[in-house]
Amino acid sequence: MSVMGTQVVRTEDQNLITLGGHYVDDLREPDLIGAGHVMFLRSPVAHARISALDVSAAREAPGVLAVYTAADLDITPAESPTAEPFLARDVVRYVGEPVAVVITEQRYQLADAAELVDIDYDPLDAVIGFENALADNTLLFPDSGSNVVQTHGAEFAESTFADCEVVITRTIVNQRVAPAPLEVRSGAAAVAEDGRLTLWLSTQNAQIARATVAGALGLEPTSVRVIAPDVGGGFGAKIGADPEAVVLGWVTRTLGRSVTWTETRSENLTSMTHGRAQRQTFTIGGRRDGTVLAFRLEIVQDSGAYPRASFLPTLTELMSSGVYHIPVVEAASTCVVTNTTPIAAYRGAGRPEATAAIERAMDVFAIEIGMDPADVRRANFIRPEEFPFATASGANYDTGEYAKALDLLLESAGYQELRAEQARRRAAGDVVALGLGVASYVEITGGDAGGESGKVVINRDGSVTAFTGSSPHGQGLGTTFKMMLADQLGVPMDKITIRHGDTDEVPKAVGTFGSRSLQFGGSAIRQAAEEVIAKAKELVADLVEAAPEDVELNIEDGVWQVRGAPSAGAISWAQVSEHAGEVDLAADVWFSKVGPTFPFGAHLAVVEVDTETGKVKLRRIIALDDAGPVINPLTFRGQRHGGLAQGSAQALLEVMNYDEDGNPTTATLADYSFITATELPDFELVEMETPTTRNPLGVKGIGEAATIGSTPAVQNAVVDALAHLGVRHIDMPTTPLRVWQTLNEARRQSA
Amino acid sequence: MKVTIEVNGKTTTEDVEDRTLLVHHLRDTLGLTATNIGCDTTSCGACTVLLDGESVKSCTMLAAQADGHTVTTLEGLTGRDGELHPMQEAFREQHGLQCGFCTPGMIMASVSILKENPTPTREQVRQALEGNLCRCTGYHNIVSAVIAASGQEVDR
Numbered sequence: 001m002s003v004m005g006t007q008v009v010r011t012e013d014q015n016l017i018t019l020g021g022h023y024v025d026d027l028r029e030p031d032l033i034g035a036g037h038v039m040f041l042r043s044p045v046a047h048a049r050i051s052a053l054d055v056s057a058a059r060e061a062p063g064v065l066a067v068y069t070a071a072d073l074d075i076t077p078a079e080s081p082t083a084e085p086f087l088a089r090d091v092v093r094y095v096g097e098p099v100a101v102v103i104t105e106q107r108y109q110l111a112d113a114a115e116l117v118d119i120d121y122d123p124l125d126a127v128i129g130f131e132n133a134l135a136d137n138t139l140l141f142p143d144s145g146s147n148v149v150q151t152h153g154a155e156f157a158e159s160t161f162a163d164c165e166v167v168i169t170r171t172i173v174n175q176r177v178a179p180a181p182l183e184v185r186s187g188a189a190a191v192a193e194d195g196r197l198t199l200w201l202s203t204q205n206a207q208i209a210r211a212t213v214a215g216a217l218g219l220e221p222t223s224v225r226v227i228a229p230d231v232g233g234g235f236g237a238k239i240g241a242d243p244e245a246v247v248l249g250w251v252t253r254t255l256g257r258s259v260t261w262t263e264t265r266s267e268n269l270t271s272m273t274h275g276r277a278q279r280q281t282f283t284i285g286g287r288r289d290g291t292v293l294a295f296r297l298e299i300v301q302d303s304g305a306y307p308r309a310s311f312l313p314t315l316t317e318l319m320s321s322g323v324y325h326i327p328v329v330e331a332a333s334t335c336v337v338t339n340t341t342p343i344a345a346y347r348g349a350g351r352p353e354a355t356a357a358i359e360r361a362m363d364v365f366a367i368e369i370g371m372d373p374a375d376v377r378r379a380n381f382i383r384p385e386e387f388p389f390a391t392a393s394g395a396n397y398d399t400g401e402y403a404k405a406l407d408l409l410l411e412s413a414g415y416q417e418l419r420a421e422q423a424r425r426r427a428a429g430d431v432v433a434l435g436l437g438v439a440s441y442v443e444i445t446g447g448d449a450g451g452e453s454g455k456v457v458i459n460r461d462g463s464v465t466a467f468t469g470s471s472p473h474g475q476g477l478g479t480t481f482k483m484m485l486a487d488q489l490g491v492p493m494d495k496i497t498i499r500h501g502d503t504d505e506v507p508k509a510v511g512t513f514g515s516r517s518l519q520f521g522g523s524a525i526r527q528a529a530e531e532v533i534a535k536a537k538e539l540v541a542d543l544v545e546a547a548p549e550d551v552e553l554n555i556e557d558g559v560w561q562v563r564g565a566p567s568a569g570a571i572s573w574a575q576v577s578e579h580a581g582e583v584d585l586a587a588d589v590w591f592s593k594v595g596p597t598f599p600f601g602a603h604l605a606v607v608e609v610d611t612e613t614g615k616v617k618l619r620r621i622i623a624l625d626d627a628g629p630v631i632n633p634l635t636f637r638g639q640r641h642g643g644l645a646q647g648s649a650q651a652l653l654e655v656m657n658y659d660e661d662g663n664p665t666t667a668t669l670a671d672y673s674f675i676t677a678t679e680l681p682d683f684e685l686v687e688m689e690t691p692t693t694r695n696p697l698g699v700k701g702i703g704e705a706a707t708i709g710s711t712p713a714v715q716n717a718v719v720d721a722l723a724h725l726g727v728r729h730i731d732m733p734t735t736p737l738r739v740w741q742t743l744n745e746a747r748r749q750s751a
Numbered sequence: 752m753k754v755t756i757e758v759n760g761k762t763t764t765e766d767v768e769d770r771t772l773l774v775h776h777l778r779d780t781l782g783l784t785a786t787n788i789g790c791d792t793t794s795c796g797a798c799t800v801l802l803d804g805e806s807v808k809s810c811t812m813l814a815a816q817a818d819g820h821t822v823t824t825l826e827g828l829t830g831r832d833g834e835l836h837p838m839q840e841a842f843r844e845q846h847g848l849q850c851g852f853c854t855p856g857m858i859m860a861s862v863s864i865l866k867e868n869p870t871p872t873r874e875q876v877r878q879a880l881e882g883n884l885c886r887c888t889g890y891h892n893i894v895s896a897v898i899a900a901s902g903q904e905v906d907r
Binding site: 184 | 768770771775778779782784785786787788789790791792793794795797825826828829833835839842843844846848849850851852853854855858873876877878880881882883884885886887888889890891892893894907
């Protein structure tokens with residue numbers, strides 16, 4: 001029986017549950033024995049000119065190996081008016097920006113030495129918030145003439161809403177949040193005797209990290225090896241190599257000594273990129289029968305201090321019309337820089353923002369015309385027979401069953417009963433209000449055209465080693481790929497090894513982000529296995545002196561045999577490998593044929609809101625996430641669980657805040673409302689599988705989907721709970737204070 | 752100063768700087784790297800170990816404060832011939848870990864929870880794990896793992 005689609009416990013876990021894995025800071029490699037400890041000194045102010053920088057006392061402190069500043073660095077970022085320096089030279093632009101780097105013999109000497117670095121900052125006005133940035137009164141990069149670093153998207157026509165009976169415009173904020181993987185950023189570096197640089201990096205893609213570091217240091221890529229050991233979560237914020245990784249490489253080469261660096265959590269919360277941070281103005285128009293005729297989305301993307309986020313709002317634009325067939329869709333964006341931590345990818349990266357906007361808009365429209373939000377959605381879904389569907393914003397959806405998904409979800413959840421309970425409680429004047437939040441979503445995965453590498457080797461003993469360009473860091477892809485190979489080759493999973501994350505073993509790869517790995521990396525592994533089977537067939541035919549078409553692989557027993565002949569004369573994989581002679585029985589492929597796929601689903605959140613205190617309790621969350629055929633339901637569900645938590649976290653609790661001077665006020669885990677076990681319910685999952693036509697596995701990505709659906713579902717539920725009291729919108733996070741203030745405002749207006 | 756701690760059944764005596772945190776002592780001096788550091792405000796629980804059988808966050812105490820006490824880390828849970836502790840087994844069976852970084856602390860905290868309450872409800876497990884953060888799992892399967900390790904049926 002095939003292992004595909006069955007629940008398989010992860011083979012990754014043994015090491016993690018007994019030894020706690022091997023993350024960068026755990027490494028005790030020979031090359032890192034006696035490594036110097038590295039700490040970055042970071043700007044404590046949001047925007048300032050560095051008027052004096054004296055590191056002489058720090059250089060004399062006990063155990064100090066070196067202190068470097070921008071003046072010491074002989075590497076510069078690529079020329080650009082908004083270039084991000086490796087270490088700030090004259091101006092700092094956010095709290096947390098690296099200014100100097102200290103290297104000491106021992107870990108605890110770092111803080112002592114850092115205290116002796118003397119830096120004078122002449123404060124400049126801080127640019128905080130969308131309005132301030134757009135006003136251009138203070139510029140982060142005076143030479144570029146504006147804080148606007150990118151504009152993109154459609155022209156808005158005057159006639160867009162001309163035929164609409166109802167038109168509603170609203171401005172909402174998709175707040176800045178911190179990715180906060182449990183393992184902070186970490187790296188180590190050493191130079192071999194031949195001058196070759198090795199970097200161990202907590203990254204989602206060693207190969208892209210290598211390209212960045214080698215490029216910045218002026219080295220040939222082959223002169224740099226990057227290894228991603230166990231990685232403690234990434235969520236998009238560990239894609240590639242940050243400036244600190246480049247500096248680590250430079251330091252080890254300059255100092256002639258291996259070094260190791262792990263930031264603190266408080267550094268991480270201000271110095272690792274943040275996510276989201278969009279102000280969205282939507283206008284939705286349609287008829288009173290529920291038909292939406294036009295949708296417009298105007299985005300301002302806060303990019304933080306250095307523009308790494310330009311791809312985010314364009315993805316938001318692309319996905320702006322969601323699961324609906326809306327005749328006119330207009331989306332456009334403006335990216336601005338502010339004196340805050342740079343924004344980049346965070347689980348969903350541009351798509352949660354799109355879904356949040358359209359799903360809030362659908363609810364706002366529903367309440368305006370007095371329809372149930374589920375019915376408004378049904379009235380506007382793209383129908384199954386319309387696929388492939390080209391959206392007005394330029395996406396080309398592959399497959400979808402949006403109405404079926406919502407119907408199945410609501411039936412499973414007992415939606416009608418919940419609505420009845422809500423009506424009863426409202427009639428009884430219950431101070432704890434019940435809210436139901438519906439969100440239907442579609443997202444894009446494997447949206448990049450990057451492709452992926454996969455190599456399958458049959459070893460002499462008949463075991464299998466596969467090398468993948470995917471770079472799993474919690475997703476369980478190692479187990480998934482073993483299942484696929486066991487299914488294709490008939491080799492038991494415990495005879496299969498999956499290797500990843502070392503540029504010497506896998507020189508060319510794209511890595512793991514954007515829910516791309518199964519589609520690209522999985523398809524590459526599958527194709528490589530197919531090619532190995534084809535080669536083996538020739539070898540077996542030669543061995544048994546039969547025609548290739550007369551030999552077949554008996555998957556059940558994992559042996560080759562002549563078609564129709566007894567299995568007694570079967571040929572093992574070891575024999576085939578042996579017969580290959582000097583050459584490895586292997587196939588090395590680059591898979592790039594896959595097009596983007598569009599996972600979809602529907603979520604229902606059930607909340608209780610205490611109308612006296614504003615406290616929200618997430619009572620239930622029921623999620624249907626359709627990403628096509630499921631290989632391992634255990635890890636598939638695990639990905640959804642994590643997504644549900646992170647989406648709920650943004651809707652309920654999490655926000656990265658700054659005061660008007662640009663001081664972060666949520667810069668420790670004591671202040672940042674990282675969601676805990678007590679704030680989440682058990683998750684209820686509903687299953688549906690609609691394959692894509694765009695890759696041989698029929699699969700779509702699942703890494704981000706549940707984040708995308710759950711965020712607006714939970715937010716919509718909070719607003720729905722208070723709709724009867726006149727509340728029409730509450731920005732995220734829907735904290736008790738914000739809910740209470742919104743309620744008071746609604747009460748004042750109705751009084 | 753000299754610090755003597757029984758760690759995972761073995762007596763260790765080491766000279767440490769006064770300010771050495773227990774977690775750094777375990778990781779850097781004794782080479783027990785399973786115990787992780789996830790924050791600097793005693794918020795995340797990644798560094799949870801057992802001190803005389805009770806869970807503590809090892810980033811919040813000095814190595815010196817553990818002098819004369821016994822400490823158990825994740826490495827000490829596994830039996831001598833490699834057999835897994837029921838909590839380790841339950842985390843694997845229930846898919847209670849993804850990236851694995853919170854896992855050592857989460858498992859040690861969970862062992863401590865069952866010691867105090869051998870048959871907790873799911874809600875009680877959630878309350879007891881409030882001081883241990885996980886970014887990957889959404890906690891659902893971690894709760895299931897603790898329930899499974901307690902010998903109760905996992906019904907969701």
